[in-house]
Amino acid sequence: MTEELSRRDRILVVDDTPDSLRFLVDMLDQEGMTPLVATSGEAALDLLDHTVPDLVLMDAVMPGLDGFETTARIKRDPALAHLPVIFMTGLSEPQHAIMALGSGGVDYVRKPVVLDELMARIRVHLANARMSHRSQRALDVAGRHVLALDSEATLLWCTPQAESLLLLVDPAWSSAQSRLPDGLRAAAARLLHDPAGPGRSIRAPFDTFEIELATMEGARDGERGENGEILVRLTEIREGAEAALLQKQAALTPREAEVLLWVTRGKSNRTISEILEISPRTVNKHLQQVFTKLGVETRAAATAHAMRILAG
Numbered sequence: 344m345t346e347e348l349s350r351r352d353r354i355l356v357v358d359d360t361p362d363s364l365r366f367l368v369d370m371l372d373q374e375g376m377t378p379l380v381a382t383s384g385e386a387a388l389d390l391l392d393h394t395v396p397d398l399v400l401m402d403a404v405m406p407g408l409d410g411f412e413t414t415a416r417i418k419r420d421p422a423l424a425h426l427p428v429i430f431m432t433g434l435s436e437p438q439h440a441i442m443a444l445g446s447g448g449v450d451y452v453r454k455p456v457v458l459d460e461l462m463a464r465i466r467v468h469l470a471n472a473r474m475s476h477r478s479q480r481a482l483d484v485a486g487r488h489v490l491a492l493d494s495e496a497t498l499l500w501c502t503p504q505a506e507s508l509l510l511l512v513d514p515a516w517s518s519a520q521s522r523l524p525d526g527l528r529a530a531a532a533r534l535l536h537d538p539a540g541p542g543r544s545i546r547a548p549f550d551t552f553e554i555e556l557a558t559m560e561g562a563r564d565g566e567r568g569e570n571g572e573i574l575v576r577l578t579e580i581r582e583g584a585e586a587a588l589l590q591k592q593a594a595l596t597p598r599e600a601e602v603l604l605w606v607t608r609g610k611s612n613r614t615i616s617e618i619l620e621i622s623p624r625t626v627n628k629h630l631q632q633v634f635t636k637l638g639v640e641t642r643a644a645a646t647a648h649a650m651r652i653l654a655g
Contacts, residue, residue: 355379357387358402384408398469403432411446418447427468488577496531497521508577553580592652602629607649
């Protein structure tokens with residue numbers, strides 16, 4: 344796929360009528376968009392397991408899984424819920440429009456489709472979806488140690504918190520550069536070319552600390568996020584730093600924070616007692632205090648809470 348083609352908006356057309364498909368595919372191609380085709384609701388869901396388009400044009404009435412139920416299933420998938428779905432149908436009763444919007448559609452056009460009107464609606468909903476996606480991404484990374492790389496590990500942007508860690512690695516580094524500091528560049532390249540799925544991580548060692556790099560998100564089937572961005576979370580790893588973070592964020596005592604940290608690593612009370620050289624009964628007392636302070640009742644809930652803190 345060429346670089347030019349990869350930037351084209353991809354529109355999934357779901358319709359069981361060959362004439363409608365040909366008309367819509369030709370229209371999208373002439374408008375500089377890339378059409379994807381599914382002739383049934385089942386085929387659309389199967390295609391969405393492998394690739395995520397920018398918008399869906401959905402026929403309401405089809406044999407088998409109709410457009411209403413197909414859209415409802417799309418919207419129940421967190422990875423697809425953001426997709427704008429425009430319904431197309433010859434149905435004219437008001438309740439059909441209500442069904443289309445109620446199942447998760449953002450718009451409703453009646454057949455025969457008016458070309459200019461449909462393209463105007465597509466462009467509006469594409470723009471709205473992008474704005475919503477950018478806003479969500481901004482909220483997701485606000486206040487966190489996050490940077491964005493392209494597939495060659497070139498730095499596209501970073502949050503102020505991530506910039507502080509990059510300067511820790513190399514005080515001479517500048518945010519005006521598009522290159523990561525030398526100590527992180529090779530690690531980032533290995534991370535991005537790791538065949539494992541999203542959420543993988545790698546550590547880069549330095550004299551008195553380590554920096555962990557972890558991918559935050561990834562598109563399906565090898566695709567990248569908007570504009571090719573790959574979000575990477577940075578974490579400074581120092582001896583005792585994780586326990587200190589838990590102590591501060593959860594208002595724990597130093598020993599309670601140590602117990603919680605070992606719990607998050609899957610250790611039993613007996614093993615924790617051996618590591619910290621205290622009795623299992625004392626470990627249990629500390630853990631009960633941790634539960635109370637975190638407002639949880641189980642080790643699993645305490646672990647989940649601690650992992651959120653450590654993830655920043």
